[in-house]
Amino acid sequence: MATLSLRDVKKRFGKTEVIHGVNIDIEEGEFIVIVGPSGCGKSTLLRMVAGLETVTSGEIAIDGARVNEKEPMDRDIAMVFQNYALYPHMSVFDNMAYGLKIAGTPKGEIAERVEQAADLLQIRDFLARKPRELSGGQRQRVAMGRAIVRKPAVFLFDEPLSNLDAKLRVQMRLEIRQLQRELGVTSLYVTHDQVEAMTMADRMIVMNAGHADQIGAPLEVYSNPATEFVAGFIGSPPTNFFEAGGRGRIGVRPEHLSIVEGAGAGQLGATVANAEPLGAETLVHVRLENGSLLTVRQDGAAPIPAEGTGIGLAWDGRHEMRFG
Amino acid sequence: MTGRDALAAETPPVKAPGADHDGMVERRGAGLWLTHLGLIVGLLFIFFPIWLAFVASTISQPEIARPPMPLLPGDQFIENYTRALTSGINAPVALMLGNSLVMALGIAFGKIAISLLSAFAIVYFRFPGRQLFFWLIFLTLMLPVEVRIVPTYEVVAGFGMLNSYSGLIFPLIASATATFLFRQFFMTVPDELAEAARVDGARPMRFFFDILLPMSRTNIAALFVILFIYGWNQYLWPLLITTDPSMNTIVMGIKQMFPSGDDIADWPVIMATSILAMIPPVIVVVGMQRLFIRGLVESEK
Amino acid sequence: MTGTPAAMDKRVTFKGLWLPLLLVLPQIVITAVFFFYPAGQAIWQSLYIPDPFGLSMKFVGLGNFEYLLGDPYYRASFLTTAVFSVLVTVVSMGVALWLAVLADRLIKGSGTYRTLLIWPYAVAPAVAGVLWLFMFNTRVGVVTWYLGVLGYDWNHVLNDNEAMGLVVIASAWGRISYNFLFFLAGLQSIPRSVIEAAAIDGARFWTRFRTIVFPLLSPTTFFLLVVNVVYAFFETFGVIHTITSGGPQQATTILVYKVYADGFVGQDLGSSAAQSVILLAIVSVLTIIQFRFVERRVHY
Secondary structure, X not given: OOOEEEEEEEEEEOOEEEEEEEEEEEOOOOEEEEEOOOOOOHHHHHHHHHOOOOOOEEEEEEOOEEOOOXXXXXXXXXXXXXXOOXXXXXXXXXXXXXXXXXXXXXXXXXXXXXXXXXXXXOOHHHOOOOHHHOOHHHHHHHHHHHHHHOOOOEXXXXXXXXXXXXXXXXXXXXXXXXXXXXXXXXXXXXXXXXXXXXXXXXXXXXXXXXXXXXXEOHHHHHHOOOOHHHHHHOOOOOOEEEEOOOOOEEEEOHHHOEEEEOOOOOOEEEEEEEEEEOOOEEEEEEEEOOOOEEEEEEEOOOOOOOOOOXXXXXXXXXXXXXXX | OOOOOOOOOOOOOOOOOOOOOOOOOOOOHHHHHHHXXXXXXXXXXXXXXXXXXXXXXXXXXXXXHOOOOOOOOOOOHHHHHHHHHHOOOOXXXXXXXXXXXXXXXXXXXXXXXXXXXXXXXXHHEOOOOHHHHHHHHHHHHHOOHHHHHHHXXXXXXXXXXXXXXXXXXXXXXXXXXXXXXXXXXXXXXXXXXXXXXXXXXXXXXXXXXXXXXXXXXXXXXXXXXXXXXXXXXXXXXXXXXXXXXXXXXXXXXXXXXXXXXXXXXXXHHHHHHHHXXXXXXXXXXXXXXXXXXXXXXXXXX | OOOOHHHOOOOOOEOOOHHHXXXXXXXXXXXXXXXXXXXXXXXXXXXXXXXXXXXXXXXXXXXXXXXXXXXXXXXXXXXXHHHHHHHHHHHHHHHHHXXXXXXXXXXXXXXXXXXXXXXXXXXXXXXXXXXXXXXXXXXXXXXXXXXXXXXXXXXXXXXXXXXXXXXXXXXXXXXXXXHHHHHHHHHHOOOHHHHHHHHHOOOOHHHHHHHHHHHHHHHHHHHHHHHHHHHHHHOOHHHHHXXXXXXXXXXXXXXXXXXXHHXXXXXXXXXXXXHHHHHHHHHHHHHHHHHHHHHHHHHO
């Protein structure tokens, strides 16, 4: 367990600056998710923490000690890669044991630690197999296991679930989170999936084009997004942005909009484009006069207006979001 | 030497052959038999010369000297092969087989070893001169041995390496074709594996031996087959630098067995030697068929 | 492989300066001593002629080349090489394609044929030469004898065309395996659905082959064309040396054989070196064609 701090960390490739200065202090045992669209620099940031990319300027410190110049192996970190990066010619056991072997850990202890981790991840039966004989979910667990046996100060996850199918993804994100709580290891987790970020993070860093737009707990970020980008990126379906009668551009989340019967009612007139009943809720897509589409999320039991009906939209002023 | 390096940039535009595949829509009845017939005719064309050589190696000189020779094996098999192996004509064939083996293995292992190391360096390191080195490799792909045969001979003679194994081997591993192929393969190894190894604490050579080398096993084996054949089948180079019959390789030694004048050649021994010269490479090619075809045919992605 | 191969780089690299240099050292030393130095020598020697006593070298510029290009023997050797390469390429590729198409038609058993058909790949050109020489030997050859029975008097020792025919067959024979493997792999990589679609469209076998299969096979064919020409140019020395030694009267003296004959037998170093340089130019062109082609293939 350790703290991890980034102080004005920047990265340049040649003349292009791709990370423009990120600051965060991560506490012991915290689970931090870096989320953002592809190309926002989130993976680069993680790889700098891992020591796989050099830090152009700023400082990365683990437990208060600067690690900028340290090799990955000397940073007391472990990493789970997007494609798992399991050594294809080694058994699951050897994959998990490799780092310990290099560190010169006694054989007995290696076996003990690998078996312990394998039990934790329920992969004990697969220890003798080669990675290619495992399913995607099992490989994912092995990759986790490889990180766990090292007993590192910090876990780094680089989109570890992106190669799994949707169902397994939901299951694994619960498992990872549970495991991390049990082990209490400080974790940095990169994903482009805002649902993963919302559900897993103690705090999240929303990255946008090399800037950390906002750092905060998921619900806080959700209800008080710092930028229009954050408001649009976090939440599904995304926040509606529209011009509201002379008051400029505002953002309102789909669940904060409601449909009022009758043309001309409510604060804004619209036409129903189509509706997606999902059971518990219904997403109603409506078209404004200027042609832009908004989404209204309403309770599944509420009546669904027919396509083409003229309706009005209403919302509480407290839920309006305005940015610069 | 039989010329241009066997590996030179042969990365062809096809996939490895699939096991069972019917490219031409199913064939039945007469069509099927015609297909087999056509292939058998092809096989006869391929195997007739080999069969005839085998027959000739099992009969006596008088039987050959009075044409037509029989088309079925005779009873002189043991005599002819014993004579070839133990005394030969200029040198015992067993000795020549040994020389060929040393040469072929030396070329295969030597080239694989130096190529693996340098490919590892140019793919996984950034060092001054790397770009230059890379283009030098490319250049060696373009210059076959024939082109520099006379000066190469002079170099080898200057080192006093005539009639030596090192003289047979070194000039033939002096090209970077294998380096090029290993580089191609290393480029396909996911970057994350090296990163994972770094996180696991592996230093470069540890990564090389623990991860990269085992992962290259099939490529190494395929290359071994191709290089073994290449080395075994060399002709011009051993012909030039092994003037001492005890250093002859079997492939070039066969021609030396023909009499220079008008005398009739000792065909049974010559043909037994030809068969013996074929056996090791045929065993390697047929035995390692899968790897060999993969190494030869598989395209880079 | 891309046009500028150096453009593709690993994201990860290891640190270090001496280690990578140490790793490339063996290759550098061996290629420098046994490759670049001799190649440089060949180019240098091609610009000189030795004096009659062999004591010094006289600079003649492009004199050796001018002499060569004016030399009827060298020009004849050029023509011989052209004829020889075309014949070897056509015969070996033709037979190989024929066998590959047949093997590809089989659902079962094509593996067995493949196992047998790859044998000649293992047979050294020089050994192939001896095998064919034995069959066509003027005194004891079986084929010669049966041809005699049929009333044909085979004598490649005296007859130019028969000599050429024999070295072509022996060279092509050794090359069939290689071409067969590539053609078969090429055929098997053609998606089955394409051929089935053509069959449903009513195309018969020959039409399918001509309009679908052969065009789709053209990358393989083109690749093999280049590779086979290179083979015929450089790797058939053993065949020629064992069967005809370039004769009769230089009728089978291809360029590579002439480099050897002039350099080692005739001891004419300047001329031999100049010939080497010309060969170097030819093989460079072939290699560039091959690489450009491979490159285009990768990008489609």
